[in-house]
Structures are given as structure tokens and as C-alpha cells.
Amino acid sequence: MTSGTFGIWSVIPLIVAISLALTTRKASLALFLGVWTGGSIYHYQESTTLLADIFTDLGIPAAEPLSLVLGVFVAGIWGLVQSTDWVVASVGDSIFNMQIVIFCFLLGSAVAMIWRLGGTHAVTTWATERVDTKRKAGLAAWMIGLAMFFDDYANSAIVGTTMKDISDKLQMSREKLSYIVDSTAAPVSTLTLSSWAAFQISMIEAGYSATDLTTAETPSSFMIFLQSIPYNMYSILAMAMVVIIVVSGRDYGEMLTAEHRAATTGKVTRDDAEPMQDVNQELGTPNLEDPRLRVFIVPVLALVVSMVAGVAWSGYSSGAEFYDVIINADYASSLVIASVIMVATTYYYAYRLDLQPIGESVETSIEGFALMIHAVAILVFAWAISEVIVALGTGEYVAGYATAFLSAELLIVVVLLVGSFMAFTGDSWAAMGSLTPIAIPIAWELTGSHTMVAVVVGAVFSGAIFGDHTSPISPSTVLSATFTGADLIDHVRTQIYYAVPVMLVSITLLLVWGYGSPLWGRSTWAAVALLPVGILLLTGIVYVLSRFDARRKGIDPTTAWTVEQTRVSETSTNDPRHIEHEQPLTEGGRVENSPDTD
Structure with a gap:
């Protein structure tokens, strides 16, 4: 069976891998089962055809129905062999x-x-x-991340290694540090001259080569990249969200639970967590x-x-x-x-x-x-999932439905969402490589505007980063958890509460920009002016959600970051995670005895 002929079945391996990873918290096992599922689907039709031919030759009655049932088992065995090939190919090739x-x-x-x-x-x-407070530690991690803009992998390695023990000493949860690192590393790399930018510029050139423009009519790919920066709203607002969370000291969702645990017990990870690396231990x-x-x-x-x-x-x-x-x-x-x-x-x-x-x-x-064995194993299985996605034609199947009927304004959002889905499969560069050469000719055909081309380029970037931030099989997410010593699934489960609001605000702003063009035209300055509005919206969202979630859990949304209620023990010179602490107070002034109320 060839690529692109699997239809809705092409999405199943991804659903299996992601759902099992999030529910079991066993990322390696979940990814392997996803790859195996893909291999089984890939060979199911061949298995049933083979069995039907054998049963027919042997004169066995009901050969076709029987082959459909037993084909599952044969496909499972065949799929296991295929899975091994994909795993090897993901690295060896x-x-x-x-x-x-x-x-x-x-x-x-x-x-x-x-x-x-x-x-x-x-x-x-x-x-x-x-660096004697969590706020200072968070800002330090954010600023070092901005400085390490040239590559997201190196960024995660440097910032995570530098800040991990410092944040431990201040009783910052590993989930929080991993969020700060992950939500700075890849976003800043898409906004500056980096490995990401170099790759995307080459994809812009590929996209323009698919149009009917002559060489003289084709603008500089580098200039299109620069023009796309204000429209890469998710990346910009994701970095702003980090500052909002760090400066305000407010958390919500599972991050509030994690920070409350770290502040009240000194445990920077869950008791049964599986950190990607634990140097101390x-x-x-x-x-x-x-x-x-x-x-x-x-x-x-x-x-x-x-x-x-x-x-x-x-x-x-x-x-x-x-x-x-x-x-x-x-x-x-x-x-x-x-x-x-x-x-x-x-x-x-x-x-x-x-x-x-x-x-x-x-x-x-x-x-x-x-x-690094655990991290590398997850990376290899994540790359193998990408092999599955290519073999089953998942990206083409989703993109085919998404781009069926589009207006210029909706094209931006559709590109953003399709890019998110493709990156969610575990490879944001593959998403950019597949989507950019398709989106640019469509944008040019619909509008004849180089500005709209820049907009969809920014949307591809944004979708790729959002997909990274919400996927447990994304290499950048894996490495962020690795170098901060966090549990991978805990990192994803806590970060997603912050990534989704940023994405929703980004979509809103892009729609406002698109449908507001009768007022301001397709002006890049209008997009720039909308970014502060997005930051204000995110600030309000953080305040409202932190208040709501803290009341639901019966704790103070800022307790975990109250400097006066946490002090480093002068006697803990050997273990940076051992910290004496006073019991934090809730908004009502009572002592909060439960370390984890989620």
C-alpha cells in the first residue's frame, strides 16, 4: 500500500502515541506502541490479501471474512518488523x-x-x-535563553544546565524551569538569525519557485523572513507569557499544583516522577x-x-x-x-x-x-513516529481537507492549525519543510500580495512552535525536559495550560488583522500594534485563571513564589534541593497543610 492511501487510518498511530504518553506517563513505551500501530496499519491490507489468497488456494470456506480477522495478527507481526526498520532508519538514514x-x-x-x-x-x-528569589531565577533563565538565540537545542542545554541547581535551591519546580526554557528556546530561534531561520529562508525560496513569478519579480527570501516576524505571533507572545508568569508569580492548572508542591515540601519533582536525567542521584x-x-x-x-x-x-x-x-x-x-x-x-x-x-x-x-540514554531513546522513537507519518501520508491527508475552501483571512488560521498538527507529530522542521512550499503559492494565488506571503510564513513558524510545545514527542520538548531534569510528560502537561491561551490569542489577533484590512490595509505596522493588545489579553487571562484555579484548590495563587516564606538552609551545602521552608498561608490566612491539592 502506498503513501497517501490510508485516509483516516493515517491519524491513528499519532492518537495512540500521544494519548498513551499523556495517560500512562511512559513516553518511550507510548511512542513505541504508536510506531507499532503504524506498522500494523501499513501492512494490514497486504496481510489480508496474502491470507485470502492462501485460504482460497486451500479451499477454506469464507476465505475473505476470515482473512480480515486473522489479518490483524499477521499485520501485527509484520508491523513489528516494519517498526524496527523505521526506528533504525530514523537515525541510520x-x-x-x-x-x-x-x-x-x-x-x-x-x-x-x-x-x-x-x-x-x-x-x-x-x-x-x-539570584535569591524565584522571580530573579525565572528572569535570569529567560534572559540567558534570549542570548542563546542561535539554536534551540544548544539553548536548552546551556540554560537548563546553568539554571537547574539554582532553581532547585530556590524551590522552583522542575516543571516551571522546563517551561521557561522550552518557551524561550525555540521561539527566540524563529525570530532571529539562527538554524531555524536559515532553514525557513530556504523553504521560502522553494515556495516562491512554485509560483509563476520570474526571478526579477521574486523578492528576497531574507526580506520576506524579516517581514514575517510580526506575524509569528505565537512565538512572540509565548516569550511574553513567560515574563508575565514569572513577574506576576501567578500560576494555574497543573503548574500551580507543581509550584505549590515544590514550595511546601521542597520536592522539585513528583514522588513518582521519572526525570529525564538526575545528576544528583x-x-x-x-x-x-x-x-x-x-x-x-x-x-x-x-x-x-x-x-x-x-x-x-x-x-x-x-x-x-x-x-x-x-x-x-x-x-x-x-x-x-x-x-x-x-x-x-x-x-x-x-x-x-x-x-x-x-x-x-x-x-x-x-x-x-x-x-542521556532515556532522552535519546525518546528522540529516536519520536523520529520513528515521523517516519510513520510520512509512510501513511498523515500530513497530506490533513492538509487536503484543511485547504479545500479558503479565503485569504482564513488561510492564515488554517496554515497555523495545519502547521500545529504537523509539528505535533514530532518534527517542527518537517512541518515547515512540507507546509511552507505549499502555503506560499496558495497565498500568492489568492491575493497577489507579498505581504500575505510573509503572513503565512509567520503562521507556519507559529504553528510549528505551538505543535512543539504541546507534543511529548517533539525533540525540542524532550531536550528541554532533559537538560532541566524534568519528567517529560509532567513538562508537557504543565506547559500546555500556558501554550493554548497564547495560541488562542494569536489566532484572534491574526483574524482581527485579516478582517480589519478594510480599515488599515495589509499593514505590517497594524500587526505590530496588535502585539501589545495580545500581551494585555494574556495578562488578564493569567490573572483570572490563577484566581479561579487557586480558589478551586484552596490555595493562594502567589504563595509558591512568596520570597519571605521560603529560605535556603545554611546547612544544606551538599544537596541543592534540600531547603527548609515555612508553611505558606492561603488567602484566608490559614496554614496550608496539604502539599498537593489537585
Whole structure:
């Protein structure tokens, strides 16, 4: 059976994977079952045809009905074999995916070395004297995330590694830190010159090549990208939402429960949570005799500087302009090389400061690889799900229905929603690669306006990021949970409460912009003017929902962030998560004894 002929059945593997992941909280198992379901569907018709032929040849009565029933079992076995092929192909046939796997393992090695050498303890001690509230910690994570705009994977690794122990010491839940990291990393990468932007610019060129425009009539893809930025409203408002949540100190939904748990019990994760990595538990006690701040700072800087240098080197050619360098750079290879240099820097300090012998450093690196096994397994299964989606033609099936009858105004929203669905399958770049070359010719055909092309480009970006933020099989979501040490499903379940309102506000603003064109035309400045309105709407939503949910649960929506009610124990020098705390008060002034009232 060929791709694109499975109809509604093509959506089933995705439903199985997502629903099982959210309900069982076992992401690896859920993803594998989703891949297996896809393999079974892929081979079901072939199985029934094969059985019907065999039964007919043997003269068995009711051959066709019998083959339909028994075909399920044969397809299940055949699908299991096919699943193995897809899992292997998801890494073996993709240089990019293999580079990301290597990057993850090397980052695990670097994290383990920094921990064992006492660098993490040193930076935690230093930061505790300066970052002494959750609000400051949240803003620090957000600002570092903005600075690491060049790649979302490197962003998550750097910010998560830097802030995890600091946030633990301040009793910020891992779910909250993971949300801050995830909702900053990918969004800022879509708004700046980054690996995301380079890929999308190339897709813009592909989209224009499918129109009837001549080369002279085709605008610069880079200029279309710049013009699309105000219309990438989800990404902009997602970053604004982080600031609203952090500054206001208000939470709602499962994040309120998580923050209340962390503030009242000191537990930064649930009792039965499965953190993507737990350095404290898996690597033991670090070097506390002579912790050096440089052991943390220099390797992180080495990663950043090496990454930027690698991008410049790989993208440069004789006579190349800055734009050409950004477009032609090899970001994945640069990540791998930068992570190697980061690991080498930790080895240098281990030797130079006589902190541990080379043999012990090698053992530490191997332990660091082990830290990443869970994350890499989920990444591989997530990529395999993407193989399933391609084989079953899920994207084409959804897009075919979504683009049947469109006006220019509705096209924006449809592109946004289709992009969200395609990215929800686990690969936002695949969503951009598939949707952008389709959406651009449609936008041009409907309107003949380059501004509308920029609008749909921004909508594709927004949809891709929203799909990432709500999917437990998205690589960027997996890595955000990994480097912050959060439980993956807990991260998704808490973040979705904030992602959905941002998406709804973004859709509203884009509809207002589109249907308000008789008043202001297709003006980019009108879109810019709508963004502050969106921020005000989100502020009101956070205030209303936090008040409502806190009353429903019987707790103060800001209790978890009250600085005066939480103090760091001076005696807890070895475990940054051990914190003495006073019982927080509810709005009525009573002591709240229940740590988790959800």
C-alpha cells in the first residue's frame, strides 16, 4: 500500500502515541506502541490479501471474512518488523539525527564532568548570593535563553544546565524551569538569525519557485523572513507569557499544583516522577573540597563560542556575504564540534587543577552518556513516529481537507492549525519543510500580495512552535525536559495550560488583522500594534485563571513564589534541593497543610 492511501487510518498511530504518553506517563513505551500501530496499519491490507489468497488456494470456506480477522495478527507481526526498520532508519538514514544523538551524549558527558569536578556546586553557591528569589531565577533563565538565540537545542542545554541547581535551591519546580526554557528556546530561534531561520529562508525560496513569478519579480527570501516576524505571533507572545508568569508569580492548572508542591515540601519533582536525567542521584557527591567557578563557566562559554565559530566557518565561502553565511552554515556539525570542545575543556580542568585522574574522568564521561540514554531513546522513537507519518501520508491527508475552501483571512488560521498538527507529530522542521512550499503559492494565488506571503510564513513558524510545545514527542520538548531534569510528560502537561491561551490569542489577533484590512490595509505596522493588545489579553487571562484555579484548590495563587516564606538552609551545602521552608498561608490566612491539592 502506498503513501497517501490510508485516509483516516493515517491519524491513528499519532492518537495512540500521544494519548498513551499523556495517560500512562511512559513516553518511550507510548511512542513505541504508536510506531507499532503504524506498522500494523501499513501492512494490514497486504496481510489480508496474502491470507485470502492462501485460504482460497486451500479451499477454506469464507476465505475473505476470515482473512480480515486473522489479518490483524499477521499485520501485527509484520508491523513489528516494519517498526524496527523505521526506528533504525530514523537515525541510520539521517546524518542530522545522528549528529543530534552524538550531541546529546557529549553534552551528558560534559554535564557529568562539570558536576563531578564541583563546577555546578560552585556556580550554585555563587548565584545563590545574587539570584535569591524565584522571580530573579525565572528572569535570569529567560534572559540567558534570549542570548542563546542561535539554536534551540544548544539553548536548552546551556540554560537548563546553568539554571537547574539554582532553581532547585530556590524551590522552583522542575516543571516551571522546563517551561521557561522550552518557551524561550525555540521561539527566540524563529525570530532571529539562527538554524531555524536559515532553514525557513530556504523553504521560502522553494515556495516562491512554485509560483509563476520570474526571478526579477521574486523578492528576497531574507526580506520576506524579516517581514514575517510580526506575524509569528505565537512565538512572540509565548516569550511574553513567560515574563508575565514569572513577574506576576501567578500560576494555574497543573503548574500551580507543581509550584505549590515544590514550595511546601521542597520536592522539585513528583514522588513518582521519572526525570529525564538526575545528576544528583546518578553521579553521586561532587568535589566539594575545592569547587571552582571557572570549571562551570569556561566549558559553557567554550560551547557557545565554538558553536558560533563553527557556524561562521561552515557557512563561509569566498565572497560570501553575512546572509550567505547564515544560510549555508552547518548547524548540526557545529553543535557536535562545540560539544567535543566543551568536553575537552572539562578534561583540561580535571588535569590542570588535579581534581581527578584521567581514568576517573573517562568513567565520569561514560556515566554522563548513561544520563542521556532515556532522552535519546525518546528522540529516536519520536523520529520513528515521523517516519510513520510520512509512510501513511498523515500530513497530506490533513492538509487536503484543511485547504479545500479558503479565503485569504482564513488561510492564515488554517496554515497555523495545519502547521500545529504537523509539528505535533514530532518534527517542527518537517512541518515547515512540507507546509511552507505549499502555503506560499496558495497565498500568492489568492491575493497577489507579498505581504500575505510573509503572513503565512509567520503562521507556519507559529504553528510549528505551538505543535512543539504541546507534543511529548517533539525533540525540542524532550531536550528541554532533559537538560532541566524534568519528567517529560509532567513538562508537557504543565506547559500546555500556558501554550493554548497564547495560541488562542494569536489566532484572534491574526483574524482581527485579516478582517480589519478594510480599515488599515495589509499593514505590517497594524500587526505590530496588535502585539501589545495580545500581551494585555494574556495578562488578564493569567490573572483570572490563577484566581479561579487557586480558589478551586484552596490555595493562594502567589504563595509558591512568596520570597519571605521560603529560605535556603545554611546547612544544606551538599544537596541543592534540600531547603527548609515555612508553611505558606492561603488567602484566608490559614496554614496550608496539604502539599498537593489537585
